[in-house]
Amino acid sequence: MNEDLRICFIGDSFVQGIGDPEYRGWVGRVLAASGPGITAFNLGIRRNTSTDVLRRCWREVEPRILPDTDNRLVISFGSNDAVVEDGNVRVDRAHCLDNLAELLAESRKRAIHPLVIGPPPVIDGGAEHLRRTVELADDMAELCGSREVPFIATTRQLAEDPIWTREAGAGDGAHPGSGGYQRLAELILDGGWHSWIAQPTA
Amino acid sequence: MNEDLRICFIGDSFVQGIGDPEYRGWVGRVLAASGPGITAFNLGIRRNTSTDVLRRCWREVEPRILPDTDNRLVISFGSNDAVVEDGNVRVDRAHCLDNLAELLAESRKRAIHPLVIGPPPVIDGGAEHLRRTVELADDMAELCGSREVPFIATTRQLAEDPIWTREAGAGDGAHPGSGGYQRLAELILDGGWHSWIAQPTA
Numbered sequence: 443m444n445e446d447l448r449i450c451f452i453g454d455s456f457v458q459g460i461g462d463p464e465y466r467g468w469v470g471r472v473l474a475a476s477g478p479g480i481t482a483f484n485l486g487i488r489r490n491t492s493t494d495v496l497r498r499c500w501r502e503v504e505p506r507i508l509p510d511t512d513n514r515l516v517i518s519f520g521s522n523d524a525v526v527e528d529g530n531v532r533v534d535r536a537h538c539l540d541n542l543a544e545l546l547a548e549s550r551k552r553a554i555h556p557l558v559i560g561p562p563p564v565i566d567g568g569a570e571h572l573r574r575t576v577e578l579a580d581d582m583a584e585l586c587g588s589r590e591v592p593f594i595a596t597t598r599q600l601a602e603d604p605i606w607t608r609e610a611g612a613g614d615g616a617h618p619g620s621g622g623y624q625r626l627a628e629l630i631l632d633g634g635w636h637s638w639i640a641q642p643t644a
Numbered sequence: 645m646n647e648d649l650r651i652c653f654i655g656d657s658f659v660q661g662i663g664d665p666e667y668r669g670w671v672g673r674v675l676a677a678s679g680p681g682i683t684a685f686n687l688g689i690r691r692n693t694s695t696d697v698l699r700r701c702w703r704e705v706e707p708r709i710l711p712d713t714d715n716r717l718v719i720s721f722g723s724n725d726a727v728v729e730d731g732n733v734r735v736d737r738a739h740c741l742d743n744l745a746e747l748l749a750e751s752r753k754r755a756i757h758p759l760v761i762g763p764p765p766v767i768d769g770g771a772e773h774l775r776r777t778v779e780l781a782d783d784m785a786e787l788c789g790s791r792e793v794p795f796i797a798t799t800r801q802l803a804e805d806p807i808w809t810r811e812a813g814a815g816d817g818a819h820p821g822s823g824g825y826q827r828l829a830e831l832i833l834d835g836g837w838h839s840w841i842a843q844p845t846a
Contacts, residue, residue, distance in 0.1 A: 463680040470667045478665040484686055487708055498707055505700055506689055 446511050447639065448481045450503050452495055453518035456562045457486030461617030471627035476639060491533045492519045492541035499545060503554070513554045517545055520561030520582065524574040535578050539585055546589050557638050558586050558593045559630060563601040566615030572601055594633035596626060648713050649841065650683045652705045654697055655720035658764045658828070659688030663819030673829035678841060693735045694721045694743035701747060705756070715756045719747055722763030722784065726776040737780050741787055748791050759840050760788050760795045761832060765803040768817030774803055796835035798828060
C-alpha cells in the first residue's frame with residue numbers, strides 16, 4: 443500500500459452504511475481490513491442517484507484531495523437510478539452510464555484513480571427492479587472494462603445472499619444490518635480491492 | 645430520540661477519526677452508543693481550521709439535510725487554528741470565534757440544531773499550543789453559552805488522559821488510536837450527548 447493514500451467513497455445509502463447499527467457499513471469494514479493509515483472520506487448520501495453524485499462529486503472531492511498524493515475515488519450508485527417514481531425510473535440506464543462515463547473521464551483528468559462498485563439490490567423492489575439493476579450493473583461493468591477501470595459486481599451475489607436478504611427484509615426492505623454489510627465488504631475485498639489499493643499510480 | 649434524526653458532523657481530523665485502525669473514530673463510537681436508525685454524515689477533513697469549515701459547511705450540509713426532518717449539526721474545530729505556521733497561528737482566537745458565531749447564526753437561520761465539541765489537544769504541539777487551545781476552548785464554551793448552544797469540553801481532559809497521550813505519542817503525535825477515540829466518545833456521551841439528541845426541536 444502507498445504511504446499516503448487518500449480515498450473518497452462517493453455514492454448512495456449503501457456507501458453511507460444506512461441500517462448498520464455499528465455505523466461502519468461496508469466502507470468501514472473494507473478500510474479496517476486494509477490496515478491502518480488510510481485517509482478516508484465517506485461521501486455517501488441516501489436516495490442519491492448517479493445524477494446527484496455527478497452534481498456534487500468534484501465540489502466535495504476537491505477539498506479532500508492533495509497534490510502529490512495517491513488520491514483515489516470509489517464510486518457506487520445505480521440502485522436508486524433504477525427505482526420507479528411517478529411511473530418512470532428515476533434515471534434511465536443510458537443517462538446513468540453517461541454520468542458514470544463523465545465521472546471516469548473527470549477522474550482521469552485529475553489523476554484520481556477510480557474503482558467502481560456495482561449497485562446492491564433493493565430487496566423489496568421486486569423482480570423488475572432487480573432485473574433493471576442487474577442490466578445496469580452489467581453495462582457499468584462493460585463501460586469500466588473499456589476504460590480499464592476496475593469494477594466489482596455485487597447485485598446478483600447479494601440478491602441471492604441469505605444474510606443480506608434476511609437482514610434487508612427485517613429492516614426497511616433495502617438496507618441490511620451488520621451481517622449484510624460484512625458480506626458486501628467481503629465481496630469487495632475478494633473482488634480486487636487489495637490489488638487496487640496496492641497498484642502503483644505514479 | 646426522534647424518528648428521523650439527521651446529523652452532520654463537521655470539523656477536522658479528530659472528527660474524521662484519523663489514526664483509528666478500526667476507522668470508527670469518536671463519531672462512529674458515539675453513534676453506535678446512541679442506538680440504530682440515525683442518518684449520519686462525517687464531514688471531517690484533516691488540517692481543517694474553523695475558516696476551512698466555514699467555507700464549505702453549507703455547500704456540504706445542504707445536500708444532506710431534508711425539510712421537515714430533525715436536522716442537526718455537530719461542529720468541532722480549533723486544534724488546527726491554534727497551530728503556528730510561518731511564525732503565526734493559522735487562525736487567531738478572535739477570528740475562530742467569529743467563524744463559530746457565524747456558523748451558529750447560520751444554523752439557527754436554517755433550523756439546524758447545533759452542538760459544539762471542544763478542540764482536542766495536539767500532544768506533540770507542546771505547552772504553548774495546549775495553552776492556546778485551552779483558552780480558545782474556554783472562549784468557545786462562553787460563546788456557546790451565550791447562544792444557548794450546548795458545548796462539550798475535551799481539551800484539558802484529554803491532555804491529562806493517559807490513554808489519549810500514550811496513543812498519540814505512539815502515533816503521529818496528534819492522533820490517538822482506538823482507545824483514545826473511545827475516551828473522547830465517552831467524554832461526549834457523558835457530557836450531554838444523550839439529552840441533546842433527545843431534545844425536542846419542533
